[in-house]
């Protein structure tokens with residue numbers, strides 16, 4: 261079964277011997293990839309909607325992996341079982357991911373690793389999890405077609421981050437590389453368009469965006 265570059269990279273970041281809960285599994289292609297890697301990874305493929313979960317079940321059966329992957333219907337972290345140590349949430353908006361975490365404070369205590377790939381509001385997701393018992397252990401970019409996605413690995417623990425680290429990502433700031441440059445060049449262009457179209461009375465918003473543009477310029481030129 262063919263898996264895309266983004267999901268493959270997420271799968272490759274999962275540690276051997278993990279017990280994963282994939283929230284919003286959709287087709288369960290990630291879970292199939294994970295258990296086929298032979299790294300003793302176990303997975304629960306869960307989704308809030310019946311349609312995707314039915315498709316997931318079909319795909320799992322086609323691969324004869326019913327004994328390795330459990331499917332669970334339900335919202336967010338409500339489908340967690342006590343064995344789960346790693347939660348994966350990808351292909352959802354950042355605000356949805358934060359909502360999912362807020363709904364299940366007990367589950368948040370149990371989880372050791374979050375592997376998250378929010379489509380937007382990445383900075384908010386980082387701030388939320390780092391205020392709630394996690395630190396950023398790794399960050400990766402993956403480019404698929406014309407999009408560049410962030411994949412963030414959070415581990416249990418505490419670290420203090422500056423505004424700049426939250427904005428760019430503390431690990432991204434150290435690693436940098438060509439995708440860092442491309443990603444933040446796009447962020448800069450979006451902000452340039454925004455400041456050009458914002459009405460005059462959005463003075464403070466404009467000022468803040470202009471500051472961010474300067475910050476990005478400085479960082480990608482370094």
Ligand SMILES: C[S@@+](CC[C@H](N)C(=O)[O-])C[C@H]1O[C@@H](n2cnc3c(N)ncnc32)[C@H](O)[C@@H]1O
Nearest residue numbers: 283284285286307308309312334335336350351
């Ligand atoms: C765009 S798909 C992403 C699928 C896959 N994770 C990926 O990265 O390609 C989003 C999936 O998340 C599910 N979903 C959305 N909100 C959810 C929630 N609160 N709990 C569980 N699943 C959710 C949707 O039903 C859908 O199947």
